[in-house]
């Protein structure tokens with residue numbers, strides 16, 4: 414079936430995922446707690462047998478999980494170019510979660526209708542399985558939005574500051590980019606030191622050694638762009654998380670014609686200005702990106 418992703422109605426439907434997804438996560442967790450609680454109670458006292466503890470919660474969870482899976486599927490298709498990787502995992506975990514929660518509900522209904530101990534055990538088993546699965550699905554989904562390790566990032570960063578950078582990232586082979594080898598040797602490219610950088614007319618490729626992708630360009634993209642332009646979250650169908658994808662956004666040697674350069678030079682008030690909804694890049698950084706694009710030799 415072909416989903417009309419371009420329709421605004423379809424896009425709004427997909428975005429409902431952000432609202433709906435919270436229901437199954439909370440409801441299944443609470444249902445699992447109720448199941449555990451009823452198991453404990455039955456061991457201690459002679460509590461009356463409950464065949465499907467928390468069934469009504471699981472009922473709402475089943476509907477919302479199915480809705481979360483369908484809206485999520487559409488959301489991913491409409492807004493993300495790359496539905497492999499973590500996003501693909503999240504998609505299929507979502508489908509599996511929805512199937513499991515619906516199955517739990519069916520087992521639970523059966524158990525309480527016909528007072529079947531077997532169906533009740535099945536219900537309990539599925540609920541206890543579904544809770545961690547739904548939780549994990551949500552965890553992977555959260556990683557897509559906020560980046561992996563989002564929750565613990567402040568701790569990880571604090572740790573990194575304490576033990577200062579031991580490993581310098583390996584420099585990328587530069588020959589393919591048209592840089593000279595000696596580029597590595599120069600510790601501080603002159604372009605980075607001066608406050609005013611004049612490169613308005615990149616008619617000719619700027620001589621080799623000016624700007625290095627890994628050392629100069631990538632850190633800027635990493636800080637300001639990659640949160641929205643990476644595998645699994647390629648907003649505007651643009652990825653800026655590695656050289657291969659960045660090269661797809663440039664016209665070698667022609668910054669003025671490069672998709673990468675255009676939106677970073679727009680005034681901040683322009684709705685197309687990048688980074689989106691954030692202050693524009695400092696002039697030096699824009700100059701570095703420009704200079705890098707200008708330095709690329711045409712293929």
Ligand code: HEC
Pocket residue numbers: 634637638639640641642648649650651653662672673674676677687688689690691694
């Ligand atoms: C907060 C999220 C966010 C950040 C940060 C961000 N972008 Fe974007 N970017 C978007 C979105 C969303 C779109 C799609 C806009 C659209 O289609 O209207 C987009 C689109 C683009 C496009 C394609 C424009 C086009 O006309 O097709 C480029 C190029 C781009 N961004 C570059 C960058 C660069 C470079 C940075 C960092 C300096 C950056 N973005 C930072 C969200 C972001």
